Amino acid sequence: xxxxxxxxxxxxxxxxxxxxxxxxxxxxxxxxxxxxxxxxxxxxxxxxxxxxxxxxxxxxxxxxxxxxxxxxxxxxxxxxxxxxxxxxxxxxxxxxxxxxxxxxxxxxxxxxxxxxxxxxxxxxxxxxxxxxxxxxxxxxxxxxxxxxxxxxxxxxxxxxxxxxxxxxxxxxxxxxxxxxxxxxxxxxxxxxxxxxxxxxxxxxxxxxxxxxxxxxxxxxxxxxxxxxxxxx
Amino acid sequence: xxxxxxxxxxxxxxxxxxxxxxxxxxxxxxxxxxxxxxxxxxxxxxxxxxxxxxxxxxxxxxxxxxxxxxxxxxxxxxxxxxxxxxxxxxxxxxxxxxxxxxxxxxxx
Numbered sequence: 333x334x335x336x337x338x339x340x341x342x343x344x345x346x347x348x349x350x351x352x353x354x355x356x357x358x359x360x361x362x363x364x365x366x367x368x369x370x371x372x373x374x375x376x377x378x379x380x381x382x383x384x385x386x387x388x389x390x391x392x393x394x395x396x397x398x399x400x401x402x403x404x405x406x407x408x409x410x411x412x413x414x415x416x417x418x419x420x421x422x423x424x425x426x427x428x429x430x431x432x433x434x435x436x437x438x439x440x441x442x443x444x445x446x447x448x449x450x451x452x453x454x455x456x457x458x459x460x461x462x463x464x465x466x467x468x469x470x471x472x473x474x475x476x477x478x479x480x481x482x483x484x485x486x487x488x489x490x491x492x493x494x495x496x497x498x499x500x501x502x503x504x505x506x507x508x509x510x511x512x513x514x515x516x517x518x519x520x521x522x523x524x525x526x527x528x529x530x531x532x533x534x535x536x537x538x539x540x541x542x543x544x545x546x547x548x549x550x551x552x553x554x555x556x557x558x559x560x561x562x563x564x
Numbered sequence: 565x566x567x568x569x570x571x572x573x574x575x576x577x578x579x580x581x582x583x584x585x586x587x588x589x590x591x592x593x594x595x596x597x598x599x600x601x602x603x604x605x606x607x608x609x610x611x612x613x614x615x616x617x618x619x620x621x622x623x624x625x626x627x628x629x630x631x632x633x634x635x636x637x638x639x640x641x642x643x644x645x646x647x648x649x650x651x652x653x654x655x656x657x658x659x660x661x662x663x664x665x666x667x668x669x670x671x672x
Contacts, residue, residue, distance in 0.1 A: 333589055335581055335672045342578050357593075360641045360669060388604030390594055399593045399667060401604045 333362055340364050341403070348405035348467060352379055355399045357390075405469040406431055407495070407554055412457055412485050413476035414441040417500070421473070421543035422450045428547060430471075435460045437481065457485040471496035471550045473530070477505055483512055490522045496553040498530040498546060527553075573606040573617030577671055586611035587671040588632035592619045596647070597662035607666075611636050619666050620646070632668050641669040 337353070341364050344351040350367040365371060367383050375393040379400065382388070388401045409425050411418045414436035422432045433451045436442040442454035453460040465488075466472060472489035474482040477500050489497045490513070499509060506528040513523050531545030532552070573589075580587050590607040592599070600621035607617045607625060609632035619628055624646045631642055647663025 333669050333671045338574065338578055338581065338671055342574055345574070355667070355669075357643070357667065388602075399591070401591065 337362055337364050345403050345405070348408075348469065350383055350405060350469075351403050352382060353401040353403065354379070355401075357397045357399055405467070408433065408470045409550060410435065410461075410466065410470055410472050410485070412436070412472070412474040412482055413500075414438070414443075414447060414452065414454075415475055416539040417475050417542050417546070419446060420540040421546055422447065424543055424547050425550075426450075428551065430550075433460075433464070435485070436476065457481065458488075461485060461488060466492040466494050468493045468495060470494050471498070471553070473498045473546055473550070475500040475530070477501040479509065479512060483509070483516075486526065487513060487516050487518065490518050490525065496527065496550045497525055498527040498549060500530045500542075501528065503529070571616065573608040576616045577606075577608040580608070580610050581671055586636045588635045588668055589671055590619055590628050590632060590644075590666050590668045592664055593643075593667045594665040595662060596664075599662040599664050601664075607632075609633070609636075620664065624664070624666075628666055628668065635668050635670050639670050641667065643667055 341351060341353055344364065344366065352365045353362060354365055355362040365379060370376070371379050373393065375391065375398065378391040378393060382400045382402050386402055386404045391398045391400055408431040411421060411432065411434045414434050418434055422434060425432045433453065434442070434447060435453045435455065435457050437454065437456045439454050442452055444452070470492070472485055472494045474486050476482050482499060486497065486499055499506065501509065510523055527549055530549070531542060532549045534545050536542045536545040577587050577589055588609045590609065592601055592603050592605045595603055600623070601619055605617070605619055607615055607619045607628055609615045609629050611633070613629055613633065615625065615629055618625060627646070628644060631644055635642055644666045645663065646666070
C-alpha cells in the first residue's frame with residue numbers, strides 16, 4: 333500500500349467521506365476512490381454497487397481481480413436536547429457503536445456533570461451544526477419539544493437526508509410541527525419520514541425505556557436502509 | 565469516539581509510519597462459512613511484531629504476523645488462506661469452522 337494513499341484514506345475517513353480503497357490483487361497497485369468519482373466500465377459499476385451496499389469484497393473486471401474495501405462514515409447520532417432521556421440514550425448509543433453529540437443551548441441542562449464523557453455542545457443547534465453539519469450517515473434525534481430549539485435541526489436533517497429523524501412530542505405537538513415544517517418548504521413526503529411519536533412502539537414509560545425505543549428505531553433505520561441498498 | 569480512534573488499525577498504521585516504523589497491513593478479503601471477522605477487517609503489524617486490530621478471533625493472527633514480517637522484509641504482497649480444510653488448520657485453524665483469505669502487504 334502506498335503511504336500517500338494511507339494518509340489520503342485516513343483523511344477522507346476523518347472528514348466523514350464515503351471512500352473505497354481499491355487494490356489490484358495481481359500487481360498490488362491501489363487507489364482511493366471517493367463516492368461520486370467517475371470510474372468507467374464494469375469496475376465502475378461494481379464500485380457504485382459497493383458504495384450503495386457498503387459491502388467490501390472481491391471483484392473480477394477486465395480480466396483482473398480487485399479487492400474493494402468500502403469505508404462508509406461511522407453512524408452518528410446528534411441529540412437535540414440535554415434532557416433526562418438523552419442521559420440514558422447517549423450512554424446506550426455509545427455502547428451500540430454510534431458517535432454521539434448532544435446539543436442544547438440551555439446551559440442549565442447542558443452541564444458536564446450531567447453528561448460526563450459525552451460530546452456536549454451548549455449552543456444553539458444552528459450554530460453548533462455549522463462546524464459539523466448533518467449528513468446521510470447521521471441520525472437526528474430532537475427531544476426538547478421546544479420549537480425554538482428543535483425546528484431548525486429537524487429542517488436541516490430533512491434537507492441533509494439523515495438516515496433517521498425522530499422528534500419527541502405528543503400527536504398534537506407533532507401536528508403543529510408538521511405545519512411549521514411545511515411552511516419552511518418541506519414536502520409532505522419528507523415530513524412523513526420523521527419518526528413521531530419518536531422510537532419503536534414498545535410501551536416505553538421511563539426516560540431510559542424511551543431511550544431504548546429511540547435507539548432500536550435508529551438501528552432499524554440504519555440496517556434496513558443498507559439492506560435495501562438505498563443510496564445515501 | 566476517542567477509544568475507537570485509538571484502536572483503529574489504519575490510524576495506527578499511519579502513526580507507526582510517521583514514527584519511522586516498518587508497517588505491514590493484513591486485510592480479510594474473502595470469507596466462507598462462519599468467519600469471525602468480516603471482509604475488510606485489518607490487522608496492522610510493525611517490523612518488531614507489534615500488532616493492532618484483528619483478522620479472526622485470535623485464531624490465525626500469530627501466523628499472519630509471521631508472514632507479515634517476511635512481507636516487511638521483501639516487500640512482496642502475499643495471499644494467505646486459513647480454514648478447517650487447510651493443512652495449516654491443524655496448527656492455526658479457525659475453530660469456528662470457517663475459511664478466510666487474508667491479503668498481506670507492506671505499507672510503502
